[in-house]
Amino acid sequence: MEALNVKDLQVAYDRKAVLEQVELSIPKGSLTAIVGPNGAGKSTLIKAILGMLKRSSGQISILGKPYSPKNRNVGYVPQRGSxxxxxxxxxxxxxxxxxxxxxxxxxxxxxxxxxxxxxxxxxxxxxxxxxxxxxxxxxxxxxxxxxxxxxxxxAEVYFMDEPFVGVDAKTEKAIIDLLRELKHKGKTVIVVHHDLQTVLEYFDHTLLLNRTVIANGPTEQVFTKDLLQKTYGGTLAFFSPTGDKRVMS
Amino acid sequence: MTYEGWILLTACLVGISCGMVGCFLIVRRMTMLADAISHSVLLGIVLAFLVANSLNGIYMLIGATVIGLVTTFAIQSLHNSGVQEDASIGIVFTTFFAIGVILISLFARDVHLDVEHALMGEIAFIPWNTYTVFGIEIPKATGMLLCISLFATLVILLFYKELKLTSFDAALAVTLGVPVALIHYLLMGLVSITAVGSFDAVGAVLVVSMLVVPGSCAYLMTDRLSVMLLYSCLFGAASAIFGYYGALLLDASISGSMSAAGGILFLLTWFFSPRYGLLRRYRTMKTS
Amino acid sequence: MIQDMWNALLHQPNTQWVVLSTMLLGIASGVLGSFALLKKQSLIGDAVAHAALPGICISYLLIGEKQLLVLLLGATATGLLATYLIQLITTTTRIKKDAAICLILSVFFGTGIVLLSRITQQAGGNKSGLDHFIFGQAAAMTRDDVYTMAGAAGGLILIAFLLFKEWKLLIFDPDFAKNSGLPVGLLETLFSTLLVITVVIGIQAVGVILMAALLIIPAISARYWTDRLGWMVIIAGAIGACSGIVGALISTISTGLATGPLIVVTAAGCFIFSFIIGPKRGLIQKLMAHHVSAERLKEESL
Incomplete structure (x- = not known):
């Protein structure tokens, strides 16, 4: 069964589209990273899914049922600054x-x-x-x-908005241990992530996002030079999937 | 000039001087500070009266300017010590105003100064209290307001660039060597003296509406600060004139009516402003 | 003077009632004010208070007599209208919240003054007693007024107690509250309505101009004593109660002094005391902490 299924999601601020035609599904029990450049709409995606922002259109289902906070099957970790x-x-x-x-x-x-x-x-x-x-x-x-x-x-499905931003190494380790433990228990974790260097190591499923879904699948298949370049446009200057991975702007 | 003429002139001067100063408050998001200062000014006036034992305009100006700056400083210090800005404003001005009211009721009950006056001014009495300048008999309050309006215009013209820059981007202003704090206190000083000048005409509470409403209307009409200043004077004078005739019609308080007229003008701009009005918003939404 | 106050408190049932009601009012505004402060809505209370004046006058013009409950209904209506308009102005124009608050506050108050001056013209002098609403006159309250006010304040305190947990989460982290299945919109509306009611029942004793102070000052003062919301609410309630009692007592024994300013000055005294002495970020505590860290730095560098 899918942990999360999104159909035809659109979000607009001031009549300007921020997210368009988002269609995606995330398998149950996965550790998923949502990756994309600044302004790609990563946080917006999570907030729109959880109904914290108004959607222009879109159906959301969590574990096969339309999302409702009353089901209490979704956990949420907001951005620290909020x-x-x-x-x-x-x-x-x-x-x-x-x-x-x-x-x-x-x-x-x-x-x-x-x-x-x-x-x-x-x-x-x-x-x-x-x-x-x-x-x-x-x-x-x-x-x-x-x-x-x-x-x-x-909860069964967790959404986390940039949990690794500005934390020390000890916390990063504590968080990743926790994520793995959750996965072990069969929970699904969906994380907005900004650090490309750790995507391969931490996550087994990846969603590349830039105002719409660029790619969505197992990390090894999605995390390729071509697809990343497509997501980041010209900002991705240097990338090698095996050696040191670095993003320069 | 006739009795009515003097009242209209005084009211227009209030509208114009407050309107000009108010523009900067709006673009700097400091209207609440002006609200605070205009309330605190009451304490300044009472203290000046108690110290000098006279209601001479110059003492009131000094007292009010000092208290206005003390208010600004106190709010700033509280804010720096970790209190939210709006709460620091709320604490300082209510306390000062409360002390002012108590002092009036305790010590100044029998003189010209009373609580009612503090609340809504006594514009109807202004033409009777006159002195003679260059052979012309003019009301004291009007004379003072005229000076204050000229002074405010002068300050704004002289420091227009600095006021504009610090309002728009304080950080940039600092790097360019503009004394941001000084400009801030200059503006607050200007607010204080305008508030005192308007005290006789509209009182300590309603002056807020003269400071905020014309500027808000102007803000919805244009994108240029200089044009906004002109519009603001226009709206200020218009609410003064409409307010006066409204008050005659209803046989009610002139200052209250001026502020209500400002409200109606705002309502009209809010709906019909060619640039930012609701009607236009609605139309563009429909066509897009 | 203290002697007079004791006598009044011990032997005059009327004074006892007035003091009791201002005490309950103080508690209610301390409690609701704490939430409002954390919600960054302190000055909305100021706008609501000023906006209550036209509501009172309109009700009076409609029914032609001073019946507190009806007047307060009118005040609640214009108070709510004011909060709604502030919201509307900030969402539909580029005018920022602070200017919107000032604008609504002063225009509503001006309209109130217009109506009030008309009423006093009609009544020939100050017979209507409506001018008491501007600076507050607890001594002028009748027994019925006291019942109304005390009942409403008690109700507010009870609701705040019941919804404590939900409001806390709503204010601290509204997104998370939504995700937890709380009806966020409903709780928000309920809170604003209750805040308006708090302000409205307070205006007879404190007055429209100074009512906001009773929401803000006790709450801020309480913050210097504790880092827990539960305690903050209790301490703010206590400070509010104390201000209400002292203000009402002084005002009833020396007739002529309005209650509102006295209550506010008492509360301000509590604030200054807390600001200096308070164990959580109070002035003395801060200076000592600074001293300690400076000493430590010195030792380390040696």
């Missing part, structure tokens, strides 16, 4: 927010919810930081908190 880090809340509390969909109206988080959140903190090596106000965490730690929050959502 929240107010001065908000009066601590690390554990942010992770608990991942449980709010399950907890239901008017109720407080139960002991079990708190336990789950603590487990997630521990898994990402953040157990000592539970009481920290979120501004006082490093960029990598903030990212790990967001991941932990998605983890406790207990």
């Amino acid at each position: 929240v107010d880090w001065d908000f009066p809340t601590n690390a554990l509390d942010v992770i608990l927010m991942g449980r709010y969909g399950h907890i239901g109206w008017f109720k407080r988080p139960s002991k079990q919810d708190i336990m789950l959140a603590k487990e997630a903190l521990h898994k990402l090596g953040m157990a000592d930081y539970a009481d920290r106000q979120i501004r006082q965490l490093s960029g990598g730690q903030q990212q790990r908190i967001f991941l932990a929050r998605a983890l406790v959502q207990d």
Whole structure:
């Protein structure tokens, strides 16, 4: 079964098309990278799929059913810059927010919810930081908190918007371990990714995007010089699939 | 000049001087700061009255300018210490205004200054309080406003380039050696004195509408700052005149009516502006 | 003077009622104000408060007498209209939010002043008592007014308590809230409506010009004491309550002083205290932290 299927998706800002005729499907249990140049509409794609942006057209189905947040089968990790880090809340509390969909109206988080959140903190090596106000965490730690929050959502399909941006090596390792663990459990993870050097190593499925789908398939088949050049246009100056891979603009 | 003539002239001067200064506030996204200053000016006027024990215009100008700059500085400091900008504005001006109101009710109850006046001005009384200059008898408030309008025009003409550049791209201005902070305080000083000048005519609260509404209308009419300034003066004077006759018709507060007239003018520009009006938007949407 | 205040509080049932209602109002505005502050909507409250004036006047002109509930309904209507117009102006023109807020605020207030001056002309003097709405006059409230205000404030506090978790997520991360299956649009609308109601019930005691301060100042002050939203809301409520009590007491014993400015000055005092003493980023704490790090730097360089 497909984890995600998108048909005829269009998105426009101010009557200017940002995404056109996007058709794609992503297999269940894959680790998928969405790759493309700046302004290609990668974040827009995720937000449009999850209904955070208005779509001009398009049908979205997740695990064979039309997407609805009420199914609680989708987890989401937003870009780090999107929240107010001065908000009066601590690390554990942010992770608990991942449980709010399950907890239901008017109720407080139960002991079990708190336990789950603590487990997630521990898994990402953040157990000592539970009481920290979120501004006082490093960029990598903030990212790990967001991941932990998605983890406790207990979803089947995860969408992550640039989780590797601006994080330290330790966090990068923690994140990739987590992604592999999720895949191992049969979950699907779809990641907006900007670092071409690590695509082959981290992801088994790749979607090349530049305002529409350029290519979509297993990474080895898609991650070729021709297709990348087609995606990036003139900005891709030097690339070799075996040796050092570098993008210059 | 007739009684009515003086009132119209005074109201137009308020509209023009506020309109000019307001343009810069709008393009710099600082209208809230102007809202704050115009409220705080009340405290400046009261303090000046308590210190000098007179309602002479010059003391009021000094008091209000000082408090205006203190307000700007206090808001800036709070913001620098980590408080959101709109919240710092909210704290400072409400506090200053509250202190001003308390001081008026405690100490200045029996003089010309009262809370009502602070709220909506007393433009109808202006023509009765006059002095003679060059053999012409002119109302004090009108004379002061005339000076302030001329001063504001002069400052804007002299520093037009700098004001424009710092409004558009402060970072570039810094690299070009323009004293950005100084220009900022200059503009805020200008806001303070315009607010004082208009105090007698429209009061501390309604001056905000004269500062913001004409500029907003002008902003929807043109893309050029110089043209926007002209439009803004025009809209300012128009809301003053329509407001006055509206007030006569309804037998109601003149300053309130000026601000309501500004609102109606804005509504009209919002719908019918040839450049950015709703009607045009609707039409282009249909044709495309 | 303190003696007078105690006497009034202990022996005059009317004062007790007024103080109780301003206290509840203070709590409600501290709580809702905290959310509004974090939502970066503090100054919307200011616009709503000013915009309430024409609503009150129109209701008065329609029914011809001062009946608080009807007046407040009118105020809510124009308050909501103002928030809607601000939204509309920012989305359909290139005018930015700050200018839109100022514009709506001043034009609605000006219209209110026009109507108010007409009403006072008609009533011959100040019989209508509507001018109390400008700076607030808690002492002028009747028993019925107090019931209305206290009931509404209590309701607001209860709803905020029930929806605490949902609002927190909505404000912190609206996209994630949507993904969690929360009805984001509905929660937003509910919040703005309740914010408008908070402002509206406050204007009789605090006045339209200064009501925004009661939303902003307690919330900001509370931020200096805690890093948790739950505590922030409680502390803001307490500061609001304290300002409401002190302001109403001083105003009732020395008649003539409007309640609003007194409440605001009390709240401002609490803010200055918190700003200096507060353990979370307060002035003293900051200076000490700076000192410590400077010392450490010195030691390390030695």
